Amino acid sequence: MRLTGLLGIEHPIIQGPFGGGLSSVALASAVSNAGGLGSFGAHVLHPTAITGLVRDLRAATTRPFAVNLWVPHAGEGDPIDPTPHIARLAPLYRRLGVEPPALPVAPDFTEQVDALLAAAPPVISFVMGVPPRWVLDSAHDKGITVIGTATTVDEAIALERAGVDAVVASGSDAGGHRGAFLRPVEQSLVGTFSLVPQVVDAVGSPVVAAGGIADRRGVRAALALGADGVQIGTGFLATRESNAGDVHKAMLHSDAAKVTVLTRLFSGRTARGIHNGLVRELAAHEDEVPPYPVQSGLMQPLRRAAAERGLADYVSLWAGQAAPLTASRSAKDYFKELVGT
Template sequence: MTNGKRSWARGRLAELLGLEVPVVQGPFGGGLSSVALASAVSEGGGLGSYGGHILTPDGIGELVGELRKATARPFAVNLWVPHPDEAAAPPDRDRMARYAGLLRPWFEELGLPTGQLEEPPPAPAFAEQIDALLAAEPPVISFVMGIPEARVLDEARRRGIRTVGTATTVEEALAIEAAGMDAVVASGSDAGGHRGSFLRPVNESLVGTFSLVPQVAQAVSIPVVAAGGIADGRGIAAALTLGADGVQIGTGFLATEESGASAIHRAALQGPDAHTTVLTRAFSGRLARAIPNRFTREALAYENELAHYPLQYTLTRPLRTAAAERGLAEYVNLWSGQAAALTRPRGARDYLVELIAGTEAALGHVAP
C-alpha cells in the first residue's frame, strides 16, 4: 500500500510505530476486539489493537502469541489503569444487596438466576495483567483511564515496547508526556465507549475532538493521535490539518466484519437510532457513550445509586450476555461514537483502503 506521493502518511507516528499509514484501530474492550480485526488492520499498514482489560494474565500471554501468529507487523494491546477508588475493599453485604436489588427486576424479566448478583467473580488484577503483558513484549502497549506507575514505563522502555497514553484534556496529555510515554491519544468527547478521564471528573473533561486536538498538539512534543467522531477520510484530513500525527478510529472498525460486535450491535450501528448517543453508567459503572436503549433509559433513574466499575460491569455481564444471545438489543451495551452514521459493514482491509483514498481526496481538495 506504499505510495510515494502519500506524504501525509510518513509522519512522526508512522515512524515511531513502524506503520505505513497513521491509522490506529481503536482497542475495544469487553470481548469486542478480535485477533482477526487487529491483524487485518496491521497487515493493511495501520496499527491493529486489542482491548485486553478483561483478560487474565495467562490470557494476555496467549493473546500476544495469537497476534504474532496472525501478523508480523506492529500491533497494540490496551489495558485500563485502575482508579484508586477501584482498588478499595469490596462493598459490605448491605451495599451489595442494594446494588443487586437495582438489577434484579431486569434479571427476573429475562429469567436469569439472581444468585449471580450476590457473589460475582472478581475482576483481573491490573498489576498481574501488566506484568504478563510486559513479559509477552507486544510491539505497542496502550493505556486508558490513567498513567501506569513509573516502573511499568521503565520496563517497557527497557524491553523496546512503545507506550501510548490516552488523554481527554490538555492537562492529561501533559501528564502523559511528563510520564515518558511515546505518544498520546487525544480522545474527544465524540468518541464511543468509555470516557478515559482521570485527572478531573468526566463532566469537567468533555472536550470535543476538534477542540481538543489542536490544543494538545500545541501543548506537547510527542506524537498526537486524534480520536473521537472520525470515521472517514474527511475526518482524518481534518485531524491532520489541526495538528494530529495520526488518528484512532473505533466505531468505524467496530462495524467491520472482523470485529467481535454481536449481530444486534452491528445492526444498531446502521440503524436510525445511531444518530443519537448517550453517556451512561448503567452497564459498567463508568460513563460510556452508547446508542440509547430501554436499559439505559430505565437505569437513568438510578444513575447515582449504581455500583462503580468494575463491580457494575461484572454484575451486568450475565444480563448483557443473555440479551446478545437472544437478540435483545434493549439490554445490550451498544457502544458507539457520534459518527456511527458514516459507517457501514465491510471488511477491515477494504475499510482501511477506503480511509486512505478518502484522506488523499480530502487533502487534495483543500491543497493550495
C-alpha cells in the first residue's frame, strides 16, 4: 500500500528502466496502463530528446510513469586517449567491417536534469549514485516523486538520508549495469534474498525489490521478504514492446541464458549479460578497458553492426539470472500473469 499510494498506481510492480536505447514508450505506457509503473531509461538522451520523450509518454498514458537517469561517477567524462583501446579492438572492427568511431559526447547530467524537471514527469528514478540536493528539492517542489537505487544497505541508507521517496534494492542477480556507488562493484554484490530484508530493516521509506524476479512466485517472495513492491527488468525486456533487438530477445529464452556474467567489456562499467563470443575472446582484457562512457562509445559500431546482422556473439546481451524464466509475449499479458489475474 505504501508504494502504490506513493506512486498512485494499482499494483506494486515497476517495469525497470533500460538504458542504451532498449526502453520504449510502447512498453512503459503498456505497463502504466495495466496498473503498474512503466519506466524509460533516458541516460543516453540529450536534453531536447528528454523533453520530447516526456511529451510522448504523456500522450501514450494518462497514468503515472517514471523516467530514469544515471548519476555521474567522479571523473566520468574526463578525457582519455583512446588510441591503445582502439588498437585492442582493431581486429574486431576489421572482422565486422566497421570503422573505429569518433568518441561521442555524452549528454551533460545537469542539462538532462534541467530538461527533465522542466518536463515534470510524475516520477524520476536514479541509479549509480545519490542525486544532488538541489535535484531532490526541485523535484519535490514540483510534486515529482523520486526513487533512488541501492545495491547495498549502506547505499540505501545514504539515499534515504538524502531524501529520496523510495529505494530500489537491486540484488546482484539483476540484469544490466550494476549501480554500486559507495564501494567497488565487487564489494557490492549482494543477492536479492539477502539484500531486501536488510534494506527493509535499515530504512523507513518504501523498498522495491529488484533482481531475479520474473514471475508471480518471485513477486510473492519479494513481498514476503518485506518489500513494498518489485522492479522487474529482464522479464519486461523479453516482451514484444521492449526495444531490445530480435537477437537479444531470442537469446533471453535460449539455453545460453543459463550462463550470465558480470563484465566491463561492452561499456567500461560492470554489467550482467549472457556469456557470448566477445566476452570469451576479450576475457584477458577485462581490467584494461577504459571506463564508461569511453568503452561504450568504442564498442557502439560493433554492437550496432552485430545487431543488424543477427550476430549474437558481438551484441551486449544484457540479462539477469532469471532470464530463463522469461517468454515472448505482450507486456499486458505478462503483467496479468505477474498480478495473478
